[in-house]
Amino acid sequence: GVQMKLEFLQRKFWAATRQCSTVDGPCTQSCEDSDLNCFVIDNNGFILISKRSQEMGRFLGEVDGAAMTQLLSMGVFSQVTMYDYQAMCKPSSHHHSAAQPLPISAFLTATRWLLQELVLFLLEWSVWGSWYDRGAEAKSVFHHSHKHKKQDQLQPCDTEYPVFVYQPAIQEANGIIECGPCQKVFVVQQIPNSNLLLLVTDPTCDCSIFPPVLQEATEVKYNASVKCDRMRSQKLRRRPDSCHAFHPEENAQDCGGASDTSASPPLLLLPVCAWGLLPQLLR
Known part of the structure; x- marks a missing residue:
């Protein structure tokens, strides 16, 4: 295919919008005018060309929620729900197991909490005297690592997210x-012979009353029975039952032919002759 820089494509496109036809000549309005907003979007609603570089590559619904909402209602775009079965989600803070904790587990949890509080207490009152600054630094590191550890706890989950198709x-x-x-x-x-669309809007009207159309993923919540069925259906991959080591169009005599290869005697004698002639040539 043809590769070109985005800036070059943008310049060519703005130049094309200035020319209406060979008969009419230049257009009275073009996408470079300040009273027009022009977007070139693909068939999934992502902005390819815009007047503002920070908008390129983003989803149209994030930039102009009013226009995307209207295009959806008119049927220009349709929403399709996609699923991610290998996502990672944060565990719910209110989630607790139905079973009661064991006494040993509760004792270990309480002991760990007491040790953490003791370390924080020692760092707070700086019992090391002249090591106050280092104690404060250690305290901040301890707080940061403890908080970071809590934030990094993720668990496998299924998520769903919307995708918009032209x-x-x-x-x-x-x-x-x-x-x-x-x-x-x-x-x-629609731009002919491509999967792109040209969208022209009026920038003078403020349509901030329309919320943005986002593509955020949300976790799929399963009840107990459905979750168990999904875990049973996720079987481990296994090898095929039979070995496919033969093909009717393959010549078996071509296999293992390397054992019939023999060394050429002239090639073996050539290094010996060169080694013997080398001292005479250097005299």
Whole structure:
């Protein structure tokens, strides 16, 4: 395929928007005008070209929630739910086991808590005298490591997240978004022979009343019976029952032919002759 820099593609695209046709000549408006917002997005709603570089690569719903909401309601994009069965989630803080803890486990937990409190107490009152600064530093390190350890506790889980897909049956659409005291006009059109769309909006109307459309993943909560069924269905991979070591189009006589290879006598004598002639050539 063809590779080009994004800046080069952006310059070529802005230049193309200035030319309406060979007959009409230059357009009265272009994407470089300050009263227009132009986005080139792909078929999943991610911004490829924008006037603001910080918006490129982001999802359109994060940048302009009003436009993405309207495109969804018009059927230009459809929402599909995807699942991640190898995600890692933070455990719920209110989750507790139904079984009662054993006395030994409770004793060890209490002992560990008392030791941690004792270390914090010694560091707080700086019983080491001149080592006060080092004690304060050790205290901060202890606090940070203890907090970091709690934050890093993750557990395997299943998550679901929305994915937005363009519907190619709608090649062009336009509409008006009611944003309270003002109206926001937009036009979207498919770019021929590509999976890209051109979206032009009115930047003068503030549509912040519409929340952003995000693609955040949420944990899938299973009840006890479904969770057990999922654990039973996740079987370990095993090797095939039979060995496929033969193919009808393969010639078995070609295998193991390296044992028939023999050394050439002239090639073996060539280093010996060169070694014998070398002293005579150096005289």
